Amino acid sequence: MAVETLPPKPQTIDSTLVLPFMKSAREVFNTMVGVATTIGKPHLKMQPAPTYDVSGIVGFSGNVVGSVVVSFQSSCAVALVKAFSGTELALNDPDFADAIGELANMIAGAAKKEFDLICNITVPSIIIGCGHTVARLSGVPCVVIPVSTPVGEFAVEVNIKPAK
């Protein structure tokens, strides 16, 4: 008798874990950076692919596990950090990494407050390197929220799930 195997369950977008990031990204950039954003339609990231050049990664633990990556084109990151901090900073300036981390932290922190699940977030890790890839957690949908601004593109990649 042939062993029957079930087809893999299609991954779907859990809007309760994604909508808070669309809202928080818009609010943080409007109020804290003073830059208008156009939030694009979220889509599933199916294959490992390079993100942009500068990424802030915030880890989640507790009743939500995984990570959220805010990833910028480098020219966009420099322009947004200038708008946020009032100073033009080089990519290798420690204050530049701190500013990217603060933006990622504000987006993740504001979104976390909207969850019904209790969780902790880590201080952000900042990655700088042209075309690096942040691998997604296997078995968890990675939802990409594209964001356009007058100074360039960035994305919020939501790769979290409720803990078992």
Next chain:
Amino acid sequence: MAVETLPPKPQTIDSTLVLPFMKSAREVFNTMVGVATTIGKPHLKMQPAPTYDVSGIVGFSGNVVGSVVVSFQSSCAVALVKAFSGTELALNDPDFADAIGELANMIAGAAKKEFDLICNITVPSIIIGCGHTVARLSGVPCVVIPVSTPVGEFAVEVNIKPAK
């Protein structure tokens, strides 16, 4: 009257937060990967500098905050993943990222058990990209533990501190 400013406090290595990682890196690679390691002398990383090509980042929250990065030369990462999983995997294979994540998770998890401080660790984030930089948390010493193996070099970067 001139304002007196204090010189910046020199950053020092807190051995209670570093020795557990030297021990856990040795043990994980000896027992789980079957590869002998030579642990080098830990040193402070003062400037942002590229780490290696493949990094697993584990975030800490609770009474210890920050992150620990296990970063490999790509050829070393491929060889160690082959020794660990029994299969040669390409850098863009999702199973490759999972294996690097599992190694980083085991090193961080075993070290965490040695701490007197209660903390949580996140699932690892995996970064793949030649010569990327993981910016360190400002105000926290980043201690680099260099590790040599017969198949190449890697480093454990410890950038954590007790929470206030």
